[in-house]
Amino acid sequence: MDAAHTIIETSDLTKTFGMGDANVVALDHVSLEVKSGELVAIMGPSGSGKSTLMNILGCLSTPSSGSYILDGENVSNLNKVQLAGIRNTKIGYIFQSYNLLARTTALRNVMLPLIYDRSHKHPRETWEQLARDMLEKVGLGDRMGHQPQELSGGQQQRVAIARALITDPVMIIADEPTGNLDSRSGEEIMKLLNNLHLQGATIVIVTHDPIVAQYTERVIHLKDGHIDTVVHNGKNHHLPALEPQAQAESVAA
Amino acid sequence: MNINEVLRISWEAIGKKKVRSLLTMLGIIIGVAAVIVMIAISAGTEATISDQITSLGTNLIFVSTSxxxxxxxxxxxxxxxxxxxxxxxxxxxxxxxxxxxxxxxxxxxxxxxxxxxxxxxxxxxxxxxxxxxxxxxxxxxxxxxxxxxxxxxxxxxxxxxxxxxxxxxxxxxxxxxxxxxxxxxxxxxxxxxxxxxxxxxxxxxxxxxxxxxxxxxxxxxxxxxxxxxxxxxxxxxxxxxxxxxxxxxxxxxxxxxxxxxSFTITTQQDIIKTQESTTAAFRSLLAWVAGVSLIVGGIGIMNIMLVSVTERTREIGLRQSVGATPNDIRGQFLTEALLMSLVGGLIGAGVGVGGAWLFGLASSMRTVIVLSSILLAFGSAAAVGAFFGFYPANQAAQLDPIDALRHE
Known part of the structure; x- marks a missing residue:
């Protein structure tokens, strides 16, 4: 993969809600760039605009002004159907509350994005094998037939990660991926994401948890709708994953 | 989105809430069964009367004192x-x-x-x-x-x-x-x-x-x-x-x-015609009654589909986030409503045919199951499902993915 390839490029991204005097500026001229293979965190207190930014980066909504180029394609002014297509092929989501389909097996949950793939990149017969591969990848090879209620929180989130990976997206957006998990499961999830990152995945994590941010290379702090500071953790993403002991120390530091 | 996928998703959604689905279908079941039974009874009555008239002989003129x-x-x-x-x-x-x-x-x-x-x-x-x-x-x-x-x-x-x-x-x-x-x-x-x-x-x-x-x-x-x-x-x-x-x-x-x-002279044909027009009027009345019950059934479906859309808002948001278009969502819920009314129609047809048969056995009245009544009832059920399913499906399709994902 070309390391210099730009995945996210926004310039003067602005989002306003409401009209006239009641106008609220949620995002104020945000310009940022994320390269392929980067692991980036977006942090900020509530009301800082991080959710709004995430929704736009995730193509769930469009900016009021400014431009957003995703993987070389300008997605600032796409309609609902076009956005749905972009979400399907280019973006993988991981949510705080997993959002798995109830009473549906892990395997079927992972296959979900494929049924909305209008490019028909993967023939129907290959879906199941593809989903099995993804579940193996997240370490759930023995839980494929289980339904969400039979899985632990950490396992459910891993199913969600497998689901995010199945369309081979250009980037993964994780919204508080460890928010509903105990620290041990949270750590496992972060290690899994870090492993994916080491394999070359581009990952953007939206969080308010500094421990989570520790795992990333770069932390973008938002405040009042604009970028406040950008902290480079200085981690070389080509280094192997941190040992649990070292990880704990870096968290404590 | 592939039609088999849509059908499977809808079928599973119905299957996940069996009791509720069955109760929702009840209106359609009763409506369809009622149409079939009532038409069977009226057709049976008609056949009995026409048998009585023709049993008097063929090519007859009836002469009576007015x-x-x-x-x-x-x-x-x-x-x-x-x-x-x-x-x-x-x-x-x-x-x-x-x-x-x-x-x-x-x-x-x-x-x-x-x-x-x-x-x-x-x-x-x-x-x-x-x-x-x-x-x-x-x-x-x-x-x-x-x-x-x-x-x-x-x-x-x-x-x-x-x-x-x-x-x-x-x-x-x-x-x-x-x-x-x-x-x-x-x-x-x-x-x-x-x-x-x-x-x-x-x-x-x-x-x-x-x-x-x-x-x-x-x-x-x-x-x-x-x-x-x-x-x-x-x-x-x-x-x-x-x-x-x-x-x-x-x-x-x-x-x-x-x-x-002073004397009334009628032909057998006249009497059969009069009798047929009477039963035709009776049948169209039955059709209206049955139509009303089907509409009530349809409203029941609409009601439950609206509840279902609200309950499954997060699921809709998730589907949207992984690439479902408004048409995908609309299609899914419309198919669900349609499938529910068709299954209801099928059960209703079974109940209707069985009911008409039992009624014929248990009472002295004759019942004749009319094939066209089954098709009519079934077709109306499907139409009702499509009509009343459209509004909830549209509501679902218009949900904003961000709001839907945030829905508690």
């Missing part, structure tokens, strides 16, 4: 009498048979066997040909028997067996309400046609019936008054012409003008 003219207050001049029937038989061309019929219920005795409430039919000799009766042994009575008021009797096959067992009844005598009659024949088994069991009754000349068993205070005023004459017409002759001739003849015999309207 209803408003009957009764003790009117002069005897415009009452239909037995002699009118013979006059029609004798003087009008194209008439192949004239039947006059009068029933009574009497006690019949033969030897030491006594049977109560046996139907006795007093008839003219043409009864045999018009009703297509076969005589198994002996003979049917003739015009001479009627004219001479011969005390003879013809027995139905079962009645003969009950009275005489295996012995030959012909030539034996029976007592009908203390009048001694000689058995001259036994009919071949014919069974029940139009609710008349031909095998359990006895047949005597109409003149004997009028003289011995059907005496009313008014029957002797002028000849023997009768209620109706059945005239069978040769299929090759003109029906309208025969009717006109009968009208002229009766007017002459009773000294009334042609316009006086």
């Amino acid at each position: 209803f408003t003219r009957m009764g003790p207050g009117v002069s005897g001049g415009t009452q239909l009498v037995y002699d009118d029937a013979t006059a029609i038989a004798d003087s009008i061309s194209g008439v192949t048979g004239v039947v006059v019929e009068q029933d009574a219920s009497e006690t019949v005795k033969a030897g030491d066997v006594s049977l109560d409430s046996i139907s006795i039919t007093g008839a003219s000799p043409d009864f045999k040909t018009v009703r297509a009766i076969t005589v198994a042994s002996g003979r049917f009575f003739t015009y001479e028997d009627v004219t001479n008021k011969k005390k003879v009797i013809v027995l139905g096959s079962k009645l003969a067996e009950e009275l005489f067992g295996s012995a030959a009844p012909t030539g034996q005598s029976v007592l009908v309400n203390n009048t001694r009659l000689t058995v001259i024949g036994v009919l071949a088994a014919k069974g029940t046609v139009g609710e008349v069991d031909y095998d359990t009754r006895a047949y005597i000349p109409i003149s004997v019936m009028l003289q011995k068993f059907a005496i009313t205070p008014f029957s002797r005023i002028k000849g023997d008054t009768i209620r109706m004459v059945f005239v069978q017409v040769d299929p090759k002759s003109n029906m309208d012409n025969v009717i006109l001739q009968i009208k002229i003849l009766l007017a002459k015999r009773h000294n009334v003008t042609l316009a006086s309207d």
Whole structure:
């Protein structure tokens, strides 16, 4: 993969809600760039605009002004159907509350994005094998037939990660991926994401948890709708994953 | 999105909430079943009536005293009498048979066997040909028997067996309400046609019936008054012409003008048509009632689909986030509503057919399951599902993915 390839490029991204005097500026001229293979965190207190930014980066909504180029394609002014297509092929989501389909097996949950793939990149017969591969990848090879209620929180989130990976997206957006998990499961999830990152995945994590941010290379702090500071953790993403002991120390530091 | 996928998702969604889905379908089930059962009953009634009409013979004209003219207050001049029937038989061309019929219920005795409430039919000799009766042994009575008021009797096959067992009844005598009659024949088994069991009754000349068993205070005023004459017409002759001739003849015999309207003359076809238009009106009423119940069922589906859309808002948000377009979402919920009403329709059709069959078994009414009623009911159920499913499906399709994902 070309390391210099730009995945996210926004310039003067602005989002306003409401009209006239009641106008609220949620995002104020945000310009940022994320390269392929980067692991980036977006942090900020509530009301800082991080959710709004995430929704736009995730193509769930469009900016009021400014431009957003995703993987070389300008997605600032796409309609609902076009956005749905972009979400399907280019973006993988991981949510705080997993959002798995109830009473549906892990395997079927992972296959979900494929049924909305209008490019028909993967023939129907290959879906199941593809989903099995993804579940193996997240370490759930023995839980494929289980339904969400039979899985632990950490396992459910891993199913969600497998689901995010199945369309081979250009980037993964994780919204508080460890928010509903105990620290041990949270750590496992972060290690899994870090492993994916080491394999070359581009990952953007939206969080308010500094421990989570520790795992990333770069932390973008938002405040009042604009970028406040950008902290480079200085981690070389080509280094192997941190040992649990070292990880704990870096968290404590 | 592939149609198989859509169907599978919808089918699973229905399956996940079985009790609720079944309750939702109940309106459609009842509506469809009601249509089928009610149409089966009305078709059964129609078939029974039309059997009764056709069992009287084919190509018939019914002549009767106009209803408003009957009764003790009117002069005897415009009452239909037995002699009118013979006059029609004798003087009008194209008439192949004239039947006059009068029933009574009497006690019949033969030897030491006594049977109560046996139907006795007093008839003219043409009864045999018009009703297509076969005589198994002996003979049917003739015009001479009627004219001479011969005390003879013809027995139905079962009645003969009950009275005489295996012995030959012909030539034996029976007592009908203390009048001694000689058995001259036994009919071949014919069974029940139009609710008349031909095998359990006895047949005597109409003149004997009028003289011995059907005496009313008014029957002797002028000849023997009768209620109706059945005239069978040769299929090759003109029906309208025969009717006109009968009208002229009766007017002459009773000294009334042609316009006086004293006698009602209708053809079998007229009666069948009238009866058909009555049942058609009845059926369209049923269709409206059933239509209303289907609409109520449809509203039930709409209700539950709206609840379901609200409950599954997060699921909708998730599907949108992984690439579902508004059309995908709309299609999914529309299919679900459609599938629910189709399954409801299918269950309803089963219940309706079974119900109509059971009703026919359990009651004395006949039911005829009409295939078109099943198709109609099923089609309406599908239309109702599509119509009432559209609004909730549209609500789902218009959800904003961000709001939907945030929904608690």
